[in-house]
Amino acid sequence: MTMTDVPRIATDHDRLPPVLAFGAPRILAGAAQDRRVDLAAHRTLHGALVPRSRGWLSSSLAQVRMKGRGGAAFPVSIKLDAMPNARSASVLVNGSESEPASWKDRVIMRQCPHLILDGALTIAQALRTKRITIAVHDAASARSLEQACRERSDASSVTISITGNAFVGGEIRAVINGLNGGRALPGGRRVLPTVDGIDHKATFASNVETFAQIGLLALLGATEYARVGSTNEPGTTLVTMVGDVPFPGVIEVPIGIPIASLLQSPPGDRRAVLIGGYHGTWVDHIDHLVVERDALRIAGAPLNAGVIARISADHCALVEVARVTSLLASESAGQCGPCFFGLPAIARGVQSMVEGAGSEPMSRMVRHLDTVSGRGACAHPDGSVQFVRSAMLTLDAELRQHTEHGTCGRIDGHVLPVVAAA
Amino acid sequence: MSTLRVDWTRCDGHGLCARLLPERIALDEWGFPIIAAGELDDGLVRAARRAAQACPALALRVDKS
Ligand code: SF4
Ligand code: SF4
Numbered sequence: 212m213t214m215t216d217v218p219r220i221a222t223d224h225d226r227l228p229p230v231l232a233f234g235a236p237r238i239l240a241g242a243a244q245d246r247r248v249d250l251a252a253h254r255t256l257h258g259a260l261v262p263r264s265r266g267w268l269s270s271s272l273a274q275v276r277m278k279g280r281g282g283a284a285f286p287v288s289i290k291l292d293a294m295p296n297a298r299s300a301s302v303l304v305n306g307s308e309s310e311p312a313s314w315k316d317r318v319i320m321r322q323c324p325h326l327i328l329d330g331a332l333t334i335a336q337a338l339r340t341k342r343i344t345i346a347v348h349d350a351a352s353a354r355s356l357e358q359a360c361r362e363r364s365d366a367s368s369v370t371i372s373i374t375g376n377a378f379v380g381g382e383i384r385a386v387i388n389g390l391n392g393g394r395a396l397p398g399g400r401r402v403l404p405t406v407d408g409i410d411h412k413a414t415f416a417s418n419v420e421t422f423a424q425i426g427l428l429a430l431l432g433a434t435e436y437a438r439v440g441s442t443n444e445p446g447t448t449l450v451t452m453v454g455d456v457p458f459p460g461v462i463e464v465p466i467g468i469p470i471a472s473l474l475q476s477p478p479g480d481r482r483a484v485l486i487g488g489y490h491g492t493w494v495d496h497i498d499h500l501v502v503e504r505d506a507l508r509i510a511g512a513p514l515n516a517g518v519i520a521r522i523s524a525d526h527c528a529l530v531e532v533a534r535v536t537s538l539l540a541s542e543s544a545g546q547c548g549p550c551f552f553g554l555p556a557i558a559r560g561v562q563s564m565v566e567g568a569g570s571e572p573m574s575r576m577v578r579h580l581d582t583v584s585g586r587g588a589c590a591h592p593d594g595s596v597q598f599v600r601s602a603m604l605t606l607d608a609e610l611r612q613h614t615e616h617g618t619c620g621r622i623d624g625h626v627l628p629v630v631a632a633a
Numbered sequence: 634m635s636t637l638r639v640d641w642t643r644c645d646g647h648g649l650c651a652r653l654l655p656e657r658i659a660l661d662e663w664g665f666p667i668i669a670a671g672e673l674d675d676g677l678v679r680a681a682r683r684a685a686q687a688c689p690a691l692a693l694r695v696d697k698s
Contacts, residue, residue, distance in 0.1 A: 399640035399692075547641030548665040582661050588641045 227321060228314050228451070229460030233473070234439065237447050238423050239463045242322035247355060250362040253325035257430045260329050265296070265337040268425075271433040275445045277425070281305060281383070281418030282490070282515045282590075284504040287425070291334070293405040294415050300340045301409040303390075303416035304331050306347040306356075307374045309381025310488050311538070311628045312518045315449035316419040318461045320352035324359035327419055328366055329426030334415055341368040344409060346386045348374050382589050383416050385544075396544045397589040418516075420449055441467030444503050448517065454626040455482075455523035470500040474521060483528055483605050485627075488518030489535055490594025493605035512601075515594075526624030529609050532602040533561045538629045539595040550592040553583035557599055564603075564610060567617035577603075635673045635695050637681055639666055643692035650693050653684040672698070 230244050240256050241248040248256065263271075272288035279285045294300060304327060308316040319327060331343045343366075347353045353371055360366040374381075374389055382397050387408050389395030408414020424446060428436045437445035444466045450473070451461050457475045464473065474484065474497070481495045492512040494500070500510055507514045522528040540554035560576030580600055583592045603610065612619040637657060646664035656677060659667045673681055678695065685693040 396642070399642035548644060548646045548663055549641065549661065552663040552665075553661075582667075586639075586641060586665070586667075 227318055227461075229458070230318055230322065230462075231458055231460055232447075232463040233468060234447075234465050236463050237427055237439075238319060238323060238326060238420070238449060239461075240323075242318070244460075247322045248325065250325055250359070253323075257326070257329075257427075260332070260426075260429060262336055263333055263429050265291075268333065268337045268429070271428055271436075272425070274433045275428060275437050276443065277421075277428065277446070278444065278504050279417050280420035280424065280448065280517070284508070284513070287417065287421060290405060290415060290417070291337070293403070294338055295413050296339050297413065298340055299342075299410070299412045300338050301342040301344060301412060301414040302331050302335045302338070302340065303383075303387070303404065303409060303414050304343070304345040304419060304422050305381070305383055305386055305416060306345055306352060306419045307381040307386055308419070308516075309348070310490075310516055310518065311630060312451060312453050312488050312520065313516050314451045315461045315517055317349060317352050319419050319423050319449070320347065321355045323423065324355050325363070326423040326426040327356070328359055328363065328369070329429060330422035330424065331369070331426075332365060333425055333429040334422070338415065342409070343369045344390065345369065345371050346374045346390065347371060348381070382591075384589070387414065387416065396546055399546075399588050420517075439465045441465075441501070441503050443467075443505055448502065448514075450502065450514075450517040450519050453518060453520035453628075454624075455521045455526070456519070464502055466503050468502050470497045470502060470519065473502070473519065482521060482524065485518070485520040486512040487515035488520075489539060489598055489627075490590065491515050491518065491601075492597055493532075493601040495605045520627060522626055523624065525621055526626060527609070527619055527621040528606050529561075529565050529602075529613055529619065530623045531627045532599065532606070533558070533565045534629050535627050536561045536595070536599055539591070539598065543591065544589075547587040547592075549583050549586040553579055553586075554592065554595055557583065557595070561599060561602075565613055567613045567615070569614055634698050635678050635681070636671075636698050637668050637673060637685075638694050638696050639668060640692045640694070643690045644688075645690045645692070647689055649687055649689065650684045653687055654680055657681065658684070666693075 227244050277287040306320050335343050356371050360369050384397045385395045404414040404416040440446040447463050449463050483493050483495050485493050494512050536558040540558040543550045543554045545551045556579045563572040580596050584596050609619050648660050648664050651658040651660045657669045681695050685695050
């Protein structure tokens with residue numbers, strides 16, 4: 212294992228949030244807020260890692276319909292099938308969890324690092340390459356992964372690389388550009404890592420949770436893996452629950468579980484819920500929603516990186532929306548004009564809504580949302596537009612109170628984090 | 634069939650393209666191009682190529698689709 216020579220920017224005075232499971236934990240088995248699963252514990256829980264052929268892996272990934280867990284939800288078997296068999300190919304584990312509200316990837320890296328390594332080694336072996344890179348932006352996760360590599364004898368070719376932690380810097384193409392010595396920003400042309408990745412060679416890149424799930428699949432086999440979850444998407448997934456929720460923290464859930472049962476919401480509950488984090492969607496009807504990537508996408512509220520948040524009835528949600536929108540604006544990487552000028556204009560618009568500015572600034576903001584949509588090199592402008600637009604629709608009653616009285620009378624609870632904890 | 638595309642990481646908002654191809658390109662309030670949706674009519678492909686060549690930032694291209 213080698214460390215690349217990049218200065219560490221993150222501090223680690225933080226503590227992990229609570230770690231829980233609905234039903235039996237699989238990814239998080241043996242882990243807790245303050246308990247890391249070392250190699251001995253990992254092997255006791257999961258058994259030995261057996262080598263899996265490329266054919267086995269491809270058909271098992273297809274059989275369990277595994278989708279990428281970083282946000283794009285791309286079918287993992289198709290990604291694998293697009294890779295050549297080559298020594299020059301790379302495996303890239305993206306652990307630069309860049310969304311301030313999300314914790315699940317850091318929980319896996321810090322508490323269950325061996326599942327990630329099992330997954331990355333399984334893919335590398337199937338592709339007949341030894342080149343594995345893990346990109347991380349926080350020191351505590353890097354330390355846990357380094358220690359995990361030292362604990363086992365099969366991880367000597369793993370490189371752990373510390374990357375910048377800007378929101379857009381965690382986007383996979385930005386991570387690859389940074390690793391290749393360029394600026395950690397998305398490029399102007401949409402090239403796939405499977406074609407042009409690390410060192411401009413084919414790269415199988417996915418997020419930390421995806422690799423942990425691949426590790427689990429290799430350890431369990433497809434039949435056992437698919438014993439939980441829904442028919443359309445077997446297995447479990449990790450969500451980060453934030454705010455006025457019964458179980459704040461990182462929770463492993465069987466896919467297909469109703470969001471209302473995670474939130475313990477009575478039928479007909481109309482409290483606003485944010486699904487999919489800061490590129491996500493505010494909704495106020497959750498009775499029909501289940502944690503399943505396809506179903507949520509069809510319902511118009513994609514799960515993205517798995518953040519689900521609710522603001523309590525005593526707290527003002529609009530002021531949270533305004534603060535997150537300014538964060539999104541400040542995270543525009545400044546490469547693309549419409550994103551660079553448009554997102555700050557939108558953020559000013561939301562702020563003036565909070566202050567009760569009325570209909571003129573509102574229609575200007577709606578115009579800006581349309582202007583920014585679809586015009587950037589990455590998903591940041593569209594995700595930001597989705598976040599603001601859905602907030603304006605869902606929080607309309609609150610918005611009216613702000614327009615009429617300059618406030619809704621609720622206090623600012625500072626619920627949605629706007630600084631990435633390390 | 635051809636479509637106009639902007640590489641947003643290159644475009645500097647010179648606005649030249651909108652003057653050369655007003656049939657398809659408008660400018661937003663910050664001077665960045667808004668490309669009309671859909672395919673280019675055959676009759677406009679040459680003018681679109683000229684606009685792409687004229688872009689000082691090499692940000693505009695005509696893609697065959
Ligand atoms: S769209 Fe925005 S965040 Fe994405 S690369 Fe362009 S300027 Fe950066
Ligand atoms: S001419 Fe080129 S740089 Fe100028 S606005 Fe058009 S695309 Fe952008």
